Amino acid sequence: MQAPDPLGPGNGSRSSQRGVVVLGCTGSIGETTFQVLDNLAKQDQSLHVVALSAGGRIERLIELAELWRPEAVCIAVPEDRQRVQTALPDCEVFCGEDGLRALVQLDGVDVIVNGLVGAVGLEPTLAALEMGRDVAMANKEPLVMAGGLVLDHANKSGARILPVDSEPSAMWQCLRGERTQDVSRLILTASGGAFRGRARSELKQVTPEEALHHPTWSMGPKITIDSATLMNKGFEVIEASLLFELSVDDVEVVLHRESIVHSLVEFVDGAILAHLGRTDMALPIQYALTEPSRCAGPLAPLNLAEVGSLHFEAPDLAEFPGLALCYEAGRLGGSTPAALNAANEEAVAAFLAGEVGFLDIHSINETVLSKHNGQDAPDLDSILAVDAWARGQARSTISTYS
Ligand code: MG
Numbered sequence: 001m002q003a004p005d006p007l008g009p010g011n012g013s014r015s016s017q018r019g020v021v022v023l024g025c026t027g028s029i030g031e032t033t034f035q036v037l038d039n040l041a042k043q044d045q046s047l048h049v050v051a052l053s054a055g056g057r058i059e060r061l062i063e064l065a066e067l068w069r070p071e072a073v074c075i076a077v078p079e080d081r082q083r084v085q086t087a088l089p090d091c092e093v094f095c096g097e098d099g100l101r102a103l104v105q106l107d108g109v110d111v112i113v114n115g116l117v118g119a120v121g122l123e124p125t126l127a128a129l130e131m132g133r134d135v136a137m138a139n140k141e142p143l144v145m146a147g148g149l150v151l152d153h154a155n156k157s158g159a160r161i162l163p164v165d166s167e168p169s170a171m172w173q174c175l176r177g178e179r180t181q182d183v184s185r186l187i188l189t190a191s192g193g194a195f196r197g198r199a200r201s202e203l204k205q206v207t208p209e210e211a212l213h214h215p216t217w218s219m220g221p222k223i224t225i226d227s228a229t230l231m232n233k234g235f236e237v238i239e240a241s242l243l244f245e246l247s248v249d250d251v252e253v254v255l256h257r258e259s260i261v262h263s264l265v266e267f268v269d270g271a272i273l274a275h276l277g278r279t280d281m282a283l284p285i286q287y288a289l290t291e292p293s294r295c296a297g298p299l300a301p302l303n304l305a306e307v308g309s310l311h312f313e314a315p316d317l318a319e320f321p322g323l324a325l326c327y328e329a330g331r332l333g334g335s336t337p338a339a340l341n342a343a344n345e346e347a348v349a350a351f352l353a354g355e356v357g358f359l360d361i362h363s364i365n366e367t368v369l370s371k372h373n374g375q376d377a378p379d380l381d382s383i384l385a386v387d388a389w390a391r392g393q394a395r396s397t398i399s400t401y402s
Helices: 028-041 058-068 078-087 096-104 118-130 141-157 166-175 221-229 231-243 282-290 321-332 336-352 358-371 380-401
Strands: 018-023 047-054 072-075 092-095 111-114 134-137 161-163 183-190 251-255 261-267 272-276
Touching: 018 028, 018 096, 018 118, 028 047, 028 058, 028 111, 028 282, 047 058, 047 096, 058 072, 058 078, 072 078, 072 096, 078 092, 092 096, 096 118, 111 118, 111 282, 118 134, 118 141, 118 336, 118 380, 134 282, 141 161, 141 231, 141 336, 141 380, 161 166, 161 231, 161 282, 166 183, 166 231, 166 261, 166 272, 166 282, 183 231, 221 231, 221 336, 221 358, 231 251, 231 321, 231 336, 321 336, 321 358, 336 358, 336 380, 358 380
Parallel strands: 018 047, 018 111, 047 072, 072 092, 111 134, 134 161, 183 251
Antiparallel strands: 183 261, 261 272
16 A cells, blocks of 8 residues: 555646645744745746735735735735725635635635644645545644544545645655555654753743744744644644654654754655755745646755764753653544644743743643543544643643743
């Protein structure tokens, strides 16, 4: 049996006008997606932008819409509707979560780049997959919180989940053409985030500004904090195990401070295939949009002689207890990862708001998880109920800290 390919085989044919929706267009993934679209347009691989969504930065949304001329946009709050409609008179303006669902279901949409942050990405992902539309997933939370449901939706309609997160994208590329039974484990690389090499006792007083200073990747604030706690890596363990149908214990994390090797796959004969490239999301985004073909990239190729040397080390689970918590949630499966994701979103928001300390993020997550009664194979309503319950529990725990 071939290794699970969330994409299916891919047929290699690409019309020059596939319709794309960019969700979260003013965030880090969104902005990089436009660099990629620009680059592809120069190579006659242009995608037609059907719709854009933005949770904030309305002026930037308007600029992007003037440039890419979508037929619809979606904004987060109704207060911005008048401003956006006046600036974009030819554009249909949707709003809120219903608007996100409507956007991915518009006629002429072939692929959705999901650059949303957090749980808000779940329902539009399900709506897109249900319609048979491929989703290029940078937003890992939908898979973490509702992996079974997301994969079921894709399997039923034949839609594909195209990994955009750099590590699953790297694994997917290493696995193409390989057989499942030949894989012994997936090796997920982690930069170690802002505080790698720092003792846990030194982290009690660190500020959001320090935690937001990622050594190698430039990303949005939520994922940068998740990198500093290694929760992002733990979520990627769950994400990879779902996408490639292996147990979380077959996914090993290795610290790799240069972020040049984006992940690796080990086979039963001991061979390891690695994916190397620049530390830039343009590469996995472009691959998701052009696969199985490749087009010239927007960046200069990696110069290995300039990189010089690469380092790998085992993560210290005592230093990064969030990683162990994610393995535990991944083993339990069912509704447990959804509870952990929701608690973590609340805890990170509280840390960024200065309400709790950096180490409290883990304590909050652990407290909520210890109270959660897991359910097997939850449906969407159950997942949303668990999400709401875990947020409430997290907030009441947070209130005891401040
Ligand atoms: Mg990643």
